[in-house]
Amino acid sequence: MKTKLFTRVTALSIAVTFVALLLGLIGAAMSSFYPGLAVLIVMALITISSRLYTTRISTRSNDFQRNYYTIFTIINVLLILIALWMTFVIVHDRVLGDC
Numbered sequence: 565m566k567t568k569l570f571t572r573v574t575a576l577s578i579a580v581t582f583v584a585l586l587l588g589l590i591g592a593a594m595s596s597f598y599p600g601l602a603v604l605i606v607m608a609l610i611t612i613s614s615r616l617y618t619t620r621i622s623t624r625s626n627d628f629q630r631n632y633y634t635i636f637t638i639i640n641v642l643l644i645l646i647a648l649w650m651t652f653v654i655v656h657d658r659v660l661g662d663c
Contacts, residue, residue, distance in 0.1 A: 570618075570633045570640075577611045577640040577647070584651040591658025598658060600650055607643050614640065 585604045592598045614636040621629055 567633050567637075570637045573637050573640045573644070574611060574615045577644050578608070578615070580644050580647045580651070581608045581611055584647040584654065587651055587654050588658070591654045595658050598654065600654065604647070604650060607647060611640060611643060 581604060585601070585608060588598055588601045588604055592601060617632075621632055624632075
C-alpha cells in the first residue's frame with residue numbers, strides 16, 4: 565500500500581535535510597559551532613525513521629497504513645520547508661558571513 569507520493573516526499577526530505585546538514589557542517593567549520601546542527605540531525609532521524617518504519621507496518625490494516633502515510637507525508641513536507649529555511653539561514657549567516 566506504499567504510495568508514490570510518500571516515497572517521493574520522503575526521498576526529497578532526506579536529500580534536502582542532508583544538504584542542509586552538510587552546509588551546516590561547512591558553516592561550523594568556517595566559523596564556530598552552530599546549535600542548529602542538533603535540530604538538523606533530529607530532522608534527519610525523523611525522515612529516516614519514517615521511511616524505515618514502512619516495512620514494519622506492512623502487516624497492519626489498510627486504514628492504519630493510509631493514516632500513517634498521510635500523517636508522515638505532511639510531516640515530511642513540513643520538514644522540507646524547515647530544512648530549506650535552515651539552509652538559507654546557514655548559508656547567509658555562516659558560510660557567506662553576511663548578517
